[in-house]
Amino acid sequence: MHREYADNRLALQLFGAHHGNLARIEQALDVAIHARGNQLAIEGQHPDAETACLVLDRLYDLLEAGRVVEPRDIDDMLRLTHNGGGTQAAPESGTSSQDSADERPRPPGQAAINIRQRQVLTRSPTQLAYVDAIDRHDLVFGLGPAGTGKTYLAVAKAVERLVNGEVDRIILSRPAVEAGEQLGFLPGNMREKVDPYLRPLYDALYDMLPAPQVIKRLESGEIEVAPLAFMRGRTLANAFVILDEAQNTTAVQMKMFLTRLGENARMVITGDLSQVDLPKGTRSGLRQALEILEDVPGIAFVQFTDADVIRHPLVSHIVRAYDRAEAKLHVGAEYEGEPTERDRGSR
Numbered sequence: 001m002h003r004e005y006a007d008n009r010l011a012l013q014l015f016g017a018h019h020g021n022l023a024r025i026e027q028a029l030d031v032a033i034h035a036r037g038n039q040l041a042i043e044g045q046h047p048d049a050e051t052a053c054l055v056l057d058r059l060y061d062l063l064e065a066g067r068v069v070e071p072r073d074i075d076d077m078l079r080l081t082h083n084g085g086g087t088q089a090a091p092e093s094g095t096s097s098q099d100s101a102d103e104r105p106r107p108p109g110q111a112a113i114n115i116r117q118r119q120v121l122t123r124s125p126t127q128l129a130y131v132d133a134i135d136r137h138d139l140v141f142g143l144g145p146a147g148t149g150k151t152y153l154a155v156a157k158a159v160e161r162l163v164n165g166e167v168d169r170i171i172l173s174r175p176a177v178e179a180g181e182q183l184g185f186l187p188g189n190m191r192e193k194v195d196p197y198l199r200p201l202y203d204a205l206y207d208m209l210p211a212p213q214v215i216k217r218l219e220s221g222e223i224e225v226a227p228l229a230f231m232r233g234r235t236l237a238n239a240f241v242i243l244d245e246a247q248n249t250t251a252v253q254m255k256m257f258l259t260r261l262g263e264n265a266r267m268v269i270t271g272d273l274s275q276v277d278l279p280k281g282t283r284s285g286l287r288q289a290l291e292i293l294e295d296v297p298g299i300a301f302v303q304f305t306d307a308d309v310i311r312h313p314l315v316s317h318i319v320r321a322y323d324r325a326e327a328k329l330h331v332g333a334e335y336e337g338e339p340t341e342r343d344r345g346s347r
Contacts, residue, residue, distance in 0.1 A: 001049050003040040003056055010063045011038040014056065021059075021074055025052055028078045051078075076123045079307075113156040115163055115208055120156040124308045127153060133300035134268060139261065141290065142270040144304025145319045150270040151244050155204040157268075158240035162222065167264070168238040169221065172201040173257070175228040175248045198225045201244060228253055237262030246271035246286040248278055254285025274326055 005011040015022050015035055022033045022040075031044030031052045040056065042049050055077045059069050067073070111131050113120040122128050127149050133140045134157050142150035158170045202225060205214050217223040228249065243249070243257055246269045261267050271286045278284060293299055306319040 001042045001053050003042070003053060005038045005040075005060055007064070008038050010060065013063055013069060014060050015040075016069075021069065021071075024071060024074050025055060025078070028075075076121075079124055113153070113160050115156065115160050118208065120153070120208070122153065123149070123310055126302065126304050126308045130302045130304075131157065133302050134266070137298060137300040138266055139258070139299045140268045141286075141299070141301045142268060142304065143273065143290075143301065145272055145274065145306055145309060147310055147315045147319075148304035148308040149310055150304060151200065151242070152204050152207075154242045154268040154270060155201065156208060158242060159205070159208045161240050161266070162217075167240045167266070169240075170223045171231075171236055171239050171241045172198070172205075172223070172225045172244070173228050173231055173242065174198055174201065174244045175246075175253065198227070201225050201242075228257060231257055231260055234260055235262040236260045236265050236267075238264045239266075241265060241267045243267070243269045244271075247273050247276045247284050249285035250278065250282060251285040251288045254289050258289065274322070 005014065016024075019033075019035055022035060025031070026033055029044065029048040029052050031042055031048050033052065034041045034043070042052050042056075044052065055074070058077055059074065062069055062073065111122050111128055113122075113131065122131055126144075130140070130142055130150070131153060134154065140154075142154065144150065155170075155172070158167075158172075161167045162170050202214075205223065205225075209217075214223070218225070228243065239262070241261070246254065248271075249257065258267070258269075269286070269289075273284060273287055276284050290301065294301070306323065309315045309319055
């Protein structure tokens with residue numbers, strides 16, 4: 001298969017320094033790409049060669065639109081195209097950018113979460129489905145391994161709705177299971193006690209908004225970051241509510257949290273049932289909720305896999321290796337004394 005690009009300058013950018021971009025595509029697909037001037041010859045079996053051509057053409061479209069193609073753009077395009085997302089029109093850890101939200105072009109199969117002059121882009125078909133589910137449903141469960149962007153994208157959607165005036169506040173929560181939720185026995189004031197358990201949520205906020213804004217909104221109560229124990233007895237109205245690490249809730253805690261949902265509120269529950277840290281014999285409230293709520297209208301369930309991992313490439317291999325071990329040893333569900341969610345099949 002052959003490709004020829006009209007703009008020699010853009011063709012050089014597409015190929016990369018010392019043809020590094022072409023080499024990256026060759027490594028990901030079973031193809032050989034030969035460059036001569038502004039022309040390319042792609043050799044390989046039909047599916048991989050066709051995928052390589054599609055990736056190259058879409059990257060060239062980005063260059064024509066004024067984008068600078070970076071290694072992560074190539075990886076994203078390979079993932080989107082290889083997983084069947086490259087032909088869709090439209091949804092991180094998404095990718096965060098300072099470019100104008102209205103002007104920045106994006107590949108097909110990708111959606112943008114716009115936060116003023118910042119943009120968070122989805123980077124896999126599952127992330128696209130996840131963002132779409134959050135837009136369409138009042139309650140969404142994001143399930144799967146670490147590094148797939150479940151929490152990051154949920155926080156991005158929460159911040160987008162807050163800055164657009166669609167909700168009055170954001171409420172971010174996690175079970176402090178490592179402390180057994182017995183925070184009163186820990187040294188320090190309340191913030192010093194809970195912050196270590198909530199740090200990942202703070203990190204996502206600071207990546208979305210300037211630090212002074214985060215601090216100001218935390219002080220005013222527009223953004224609240226609190227352990228799950230603090231949600232009891234409240235009605236969470238006009239809010240975007242996120243429960244992270246939900247696999248570490250008990251059945252009672254999960255029911256309590258879900259029933260906090262008030263008027264004009266949206267709730268996202270994230271968790272990974274292969275990483276349950278509850279005391280042995282305690283059943284995960286997340287697992288029970290999935291069984292009880294699967295047929296309830298208005299609720300969406302989005303299952304991520306190791307193919308959606310956005311962190312270092314090694315993370316996907318690590319997750320896959322643990323999945324194989326879990327299938328044999330039931331790791332992760334041993335605390336509950338029953339098969340893992342992956343053994344039951346994804347939803």
